[in-house]
Amino acid sequence: MLNWDDVRIFLAVARDGRFVSAAKRLGIDHTTVARRISALEASVGSRLLDRSPRGVALTLEGQRLLGHAQRVEEEMLAAAEDVAHADERLAGPVRLATPAGLGTYVIAPQVRRFVENYPEIELSLIPESKAFSLAQREADILVGLHRPMHGNLVSQRLADYWLGLYASQDYLDRHPPIHAVSDLAAHDFVWSVSDLVDFSEIKVLDAIAKDSHIALRSSSVHVQHTAVASGLGIGLLHGFAATRDPRLVAVLPEQVSEMRTYWLTVHANYRSMPRVRAVIDFLHGLVSEGRPHLMP
Template identity: 40%
Template sequence: MSRFDWNDLQSFLAMARTGRLTVAARRMGVDHSTLSRRISALEDAMQVKLFERRSVGFVLTPEGEALLGDAEEIESLTVRMGVRLHAETSHLTGNVRIGTPEGFGTYFLAPQLALLGQKHPDLNIELVANPRSFSLSKREADIAVSMARPSQGRVYARPLVDFGLGIYASQSYLDAHPPITKKSDLLTHSWIGYVEDLMWTPELDYLPMVDRNIQPRLHISNVISQLTAIVGSAGLGVLPHFMARNHPALTRVLPDEVYLTRSYWLITHPDTHDLARVRACSNFLTEQVLSLGADFWKG
């Protein structure tokens, strides 16, 4: 096998993870023709075809699949080398991507970013607040916040905070509909729930815990849009207290009868866990969560 460039292997990983030439090129910071040449150079060096082009994008061949694990091990090794060389530094620089659920990222973390920027002005922080899970092994994030402990993969995971949820409705909705004085009254009202096949974690399946007979009339894929619909008087829904308290139009329904609890977990990858910039951001998250106290999170 002829020699190949590490940049070619990085290009291979970017293509394998995105499946799109233009997206992979953007991630690598090169134009698509440069990335295409790097993939071709790697294929020539390996003397195998690594990708097949299909309607859905570029798909790994069996040879490409075989290379993927080795390429990720090499990538992990280079990261660990960087950790050892630069682990301790008083002046933090570089990028840290934090992947979170949309509610946590929007209502808690985004307002804290100014303070994080003041503490570490030369860090470039990327907040990805989406209703999805993040793969740390694929470098989709350096730090992930999840609603469940990962059941597989090499990660560090620790509890971050427990948070409470309850039933909410707008006061205008409650004024226009029959009163709710007991749990059985809930079945006569309109409900907002998740799109079932787009529920990114089973932890979002709240409604059966309220009453298994509830059938939502409106299904929305993310909690921020659900909250907006509830504020707009579309019906009842389950919301985290730390989000609902920001909207004075909302009223909590049956607070003594219905109280749900979920947890957020803080997750990092072993290869980057000890990077000074990742550790600083993880510590910052933990400190800010604790500083707000139980009333903020549990309602």
């Protein structure tokens, strides 16, 4: 029989890649982590981790154990929630991971309402344009641009939204007029970092201004928005943020736009938890209120 405490420590090390950071996460000494990992390896009769000065890496046996350990963790958490929240109390932590634009411009300005309605829910908002793993508990609720096709996950369409070309009035006053897509070649652009964006955004740039001058590239949608509003160039911005900014003017709105979809995903075991359900309902409410700004 495996000791669940040892398996729990193994999960933390597998996720953090280092004994020291896993120990901080668990609130124990790193020597205890090393000792418990050794005990677990003795129990299974195999080496689970390869140690090096750069950290640790899972062996083949460790990768096999990881899948089982994650499923056990899910069941343990679900059991704890089922017992602890039988009275339907809305309390406890919820980690919400979203794309940067949605988290920054739509959710963050309204978080105060949520906190006032649910003061015992500890909401963590992570507005970053990177991949998060629900299986590894990096988030409880994930909003992304793609619908996951694998795993014990439940996904639903949260909202369609669009991106369009915008510039400041100051920039437009200082540069040649724009009447057609062909006119864009003579203009400066603020764009994403090429190797950090999906292929669809690269196709948009190629279609409208492949040979245009890129004045600034940034991986941050907020930096792009701010730079465009300052008059640096034209940018492909989130409509729900740009339409609310009086400094920005739409450029060729009838000819250039890019529609995308936000997908809301949660692990099947957690979707009925009261606190998770409260956050999901909050998100749907925000989308319903902001729909005129999400789609033109």
